[in-house]
Amino acid sequence: MARSAQLAATAAVLVALLVAAPAVSAVTCGQVVSMLSPCISYAMGRAPATTPACCAGVRSLNTAAKTTADRQATCNCLKQRTRGMGGIRPDLVAGIPGKCGVTVPYAISPSTDCSKVH
Numbered sequence: 001m002a003r004s005a006q007l008a009a010t011a012a013v014l015v016a017l018l019v020a021a022p023a024v025s026a027v028t029c030g031q032v033v034s035m036l037s038p039c040i041s042y043a044m045g046r047a048p049a050t051t052p053a054c055c056a057g058v059r060s061l062n063t064a065a066k067t068t069a070d071r072q073a074t075c076n077c078l079k080q081r082t083r084g085m086g087g088i089r090p091d092l093v094a095g096i097p098g099k100c101g102v103t104v105p106y107a108i109s110p111s112t113d114c115s116k117v118h
Helices: 002-017 029-043 052-064 068-082 090-099
Strands: none
Touching: 029 052, 029 068, 029 090, 052 090
16 A cells, blocks of 8 residues: 555656656656655655655656656556555645756646646
8 A cells, every 4th residue: 555655646746747858768667656755755744844855756757757758658657556546645746846846837637648748
């Protein structure tokens, strides 16, 4: 269950981190989950603030997901891994990039259409 919750938080954060660019996916699903797993406690409301490890993961993922293909693959990975999972607070997840100093040009939502992420 904890792993499922980690993946749900990761999915929501990743959707937020996807930014435009063209090319082939180089980011793996395992990397995405690994980078964002430190954000789970905050995303579930169990921690009062994001941790330095969470923000480092958010920044690393934002840097790693350079292409449209990377961002779409990341989005799809997280949605697949977190489908049907509970415990994640979308209101908290939506604020993680900002709390980590990462700007994203769209709303963060688990209902994001990954095919429209650029």
